Amino acid sequence: MTFLCSFNPTTPCLSVCVLLPLNSIMANAAPRSEFMATYDSPHPLYAMAISSAHTHSRNFPNRIALGSFIEQCTNRVDIVSFDPDSLSIQTHPSLSFDHPYPPTKLMFNPNALSSLRNSSDILASSGDYLRLWQVGDSSIEPLSVLNNSKTSEFCAPLTSFDWNEVEPKRIGTSSIDTTCTIWDIEKSVVETQFIAHDKEVYDIAWGEARVFASVSADGSVRIFDLRDKEHSTIIYESPQPDSPLLRLAWNKQDLRYMATILMDSNKVVILDIRSPSVPVAELERHHSSVNAIAWAPRSCRHICSAGDDKQALIWELPMVAGPNGIDPMSMYSAAHEINQLQWSAAQPDWIALAFSNKMQLLKV
Template identity: 80%
Template sequence: MEHSSHESLLKHPNSITYESPFPLYALAISHSPYRVAVGSFLETYNNRVDILSFDPDALTLKPHHPPLSFDHPYPPTKLMFHPSNPNLLASSGDFLRLWDLRDHSIEPLSVLNNSKSSDFCAPLTSFDWNEVEPRRIGTSSIDTTCTVWDIDKGVVETQLIAHDKEVYDIAWGEARVFASVSADGSVRIFDLRDKEHSTIIYESPQPDTPLLRLAWNKQDLRYMATILMDSNKVVILDIRSPTMPVAELERHAASVNAIAWAPQSSRHICSAGDDTQALIWELPTVAGPNGIDPMSMYSAGSEINQLQWSAAVPDWIAVAFSNKMQLLKV
């Protein structure tokens, strides 16, 4: 990348920052009215979620007025707004929870707990809302399972032992197809029409190196991306050719923590990590011998823990680092 473009991107005139009293991790952005949910990351039981108002025209990002926030047990591992209803928010942590955003308050709608034996459950690492059938949410857990909920009925549609170890992330591809990644080092695809079988499409090159995150390309479902624990690589997979990555993006100088495909383009992906960088990549049709360079980069003030590239506001990327949440104009 040319030095001049690098310099201009570091000065990034089009970024908006929100500073929280707490370290931040989970992020979600809703369709109009544009709202951003930010979750605290405190190693205590008492955490919270705050709702911010985002005005892309006025370039403002500020706490919702009147204030909208709620206490959350443990740090939320993920937040998502309903694919088409900006007043419905889901969170994961000890359980999957649904929240109703009203004009002056946020009301808990449901706590979805599939543990038969007690009030306790294995913590949820992540979840994904099915855009094709929004009544479905899939969750991933440290107890090796993935659970598909019918949130309209408040019941479990199915629960699968998905992996040999903890499941760290889950992503829907189609109405009945999802994929997951695990501490066992594999990416597996499941089809609800054939629950007895799964397809392993990638395994860590070093045995038992956990895979932490999974992103499925919504613009071209042949492609997904994953990241390995303590690795500076983003691994791009083509589900038609399992086991061999089609590309490995290796320009981060430290561990990658988060990945997100562009919501409006099948060739672009963003990654962020401990090197404080958010990198945007354009995947070539054919990778050259020397690897792929990012097309643009942005430096945050410290390690970036979380990243969202939302279809609600496709021109903006949200990153969380330390106690700040920043929106970057793409």
């Protein structure tokens, strides 16, 4: 259980402000509300994305896209912006639009200098299809609808997707039809498709330019290489047969490590791709199911998790795990079960959480 990555001393401190040290919380110390901002949506929220590009008018951290979770066809995506100086969240009615079905994921173009950007943000969404939207200063225009269905009547819903940071023309999608599809979004064509899992694929994450991983209801984590389309490598399988794996996060600061969560489990499983099958750590301090995970964007040793216990926990992975497991370094308690979290890449001292009809920004 050794973590060999280096620790950057310039990484923002993760034990101050809203996320108080765990022993302080347990001693009835309440989170300090002056270090957070809350947005109330008219709809329940699930999908969430933070832009990596600053707005042109002021030095706001990022635009934040929020997707509704309404059990009907017509849903909404609202884009807001946040001013860290005044701790205010500004709405933009002209940047709200209808979305078919609840978006399963939202993501802004991770490369602000990409030729796709054209001085605007590009937002991608998944649901029935993969859709691209151009987000300007005062309007949103649909760019493309990418559909790989062989029939016009039916499509297999997309569970998630990930945008390739190294080669931003590529987006990989995961689907309930057991496939992972790699799109060339500049040409709006399928580059390739992989069928390796036995059941629904629930999440996908890029590591390198041509390497991605996926997790499935078949309980496996598989790594794929676009240069070898005939093979995939299983690096982890659920301890219980066919126990689904729901989410996957690749550590972009140290590609040897990734994290995954199991259905109805309080564990976050940390994997080292050099040591298949056996986790290097299991984070087990949540009291009920974990729903979301995110690595710190500028530290290889910090990860945040959130779940049905209404808690968001920040962990610092030790160089060597102790015999009694790992305790989180700080925690935040929300009012409801936390469905989603995002750790801002452009402003890494802010974390966004979605629960019920609220989005809350925490300074860490």
